[in-house]
Amino acid sequence: MRLVLLGAPGSGKGTQAKVLKKEYNIPHISTGDLLRAAVAAKTELGLAAKIVMDKGQLVSDEIVLGMLKDRLAEDDAKNGFILDGFPRNLIQADMLDKLLTEINMPAQHAILIAVDPDEVVGRIAKRAEIEGRADDSESVVRDRIKIYEDQTSPVINHYKDHEILSEVLGTGSIEEVQHRILSVLRF
Numbered sequence: 715m716r717l718v719l720l721g722a723p724g725s726g727k728g729t730q731a732k733v734l735k736k737e738y739n740i741p742h743i744s745t746g747d748l749l750r751a752a753v754a755a756k757t758e759l760g761l762a763a764k765i766v767m768d769k770g771q772l773v774s775d776e777i778v779l780g781m782l783k784d785r786l787a788e789d790d791a792k793n794g795f796i797l798d799g800f801p802r803n804l805i806q807a808d809m810l811d812k813l814l815t816e817i818n819m820p821a822q823h824a825i826l827i828a829v830d831p832d833e834v835v836g837r838i839a840k841r842a843e844i845e846g847r848a849d850d851s852e853s854v855v856r857d858r859i860k861i862y863e864d865q866t867s868p869v870i871n872h873y874k875d876h877e878i879l880s881e882v883l884g885t886g887s888i889e890e891v892q893h894r895i896l897s898v899l900r901f
Contacts, residue, residue: 715740715794715899716819718801718810720870721827722862723855724834724841725884726891730827731798733892740794741785748781749773759784775806779813786817795819804868824873825895827884831859 715738719727731742752760753767759780763773778800786795801807814820829837838855873879882894 715796716814716822717794717899718797718821718824718873719799719827720824720866720873721799721884722829722831722834722866723858724838725827725829726888727798727827729888730891730895731796733888734796734895737896738794738796740796741788741790742796742798743782743785743791743800744798745778745782745800748785749778752781757781757784775809778806779809782810783813783817786814786819794822797821801869802862803865804872807869807872821873821876821878823899824876824879825898826870826873826879826881827891827895828881829884831856833885834859 717734719731721727728742728744731744734740735742749760749763749767753764754760759777763777763781766773766777782800785791797810801810811820835852835855839852842851870879880898882891882898884891
C-alpha cells in the first residue's frame with residue numbers, strides 16, 4: 715500500500731495515518747518529522763536543512779525529496795508507506811511522482827480527508843487549548859486553511875487526473891473516519 719493523505723490542517727491526517735500504519739504495517743512518513751530527525755541525527759541532508767532553517771527560510775523541495783528518498787529506501791517501507799501532508803503543491807506532486815517512479819514505488823492511492831473549514835477551526839482551537847499553543851488563533855488558522863486551499867487544490871486535481879484520488883468525509887469519530895478510509899482502500 716502506497717498512500718498519500720491530503721487534507722487541511724486539523725483534518726485528521728496524522729491521526730488517521732497512525733491508525734493506518736497499524737492496520738497495514740507500513741510507515742507513516744511526515745516530512746516535518748523527517749526534517750527534525752535528519753537535523754537531530756546530523757545527516758548530510760539534515761545539516762543542509764539546518765543551515766536553511768537557521769536563516770528562517772523554507773527547506774528546498776530537493777532537500778525534502780532527498781530525505782524522503784532515503785526514508786523510502788529503509789526496510790520497513792518496502793511494502794509501502796503513508797505520506798502525511800506531502801505534497802503540498804503541484805511542483806512537489808510532480809517531483810514526488812518522478813521520485814516514486816524512479817524507485818519503482820508509484821503512489822497507489824491518494825485520499826483527501828474533507829472537513830468543513832469551521833470544524834477545522836474548532837478542532838485546532840481545542841487542540842491549542844489542550845496543548846497551550848498561542849499560535850493557533852482563529853485568524854491564523856483561517857489563514858493557514860486559505861493557503862492550504864490555494865496551494866493544494868491543484869494537487870487534488872493532479873491525483874484526480876491520475877485516477878487514484880478518493881475523498882472521504884473527515885467528520886465524526888476517529889473510528890468512523892477510519893472506517894470510511896478503509897472502505898475506500900479495500901474496494
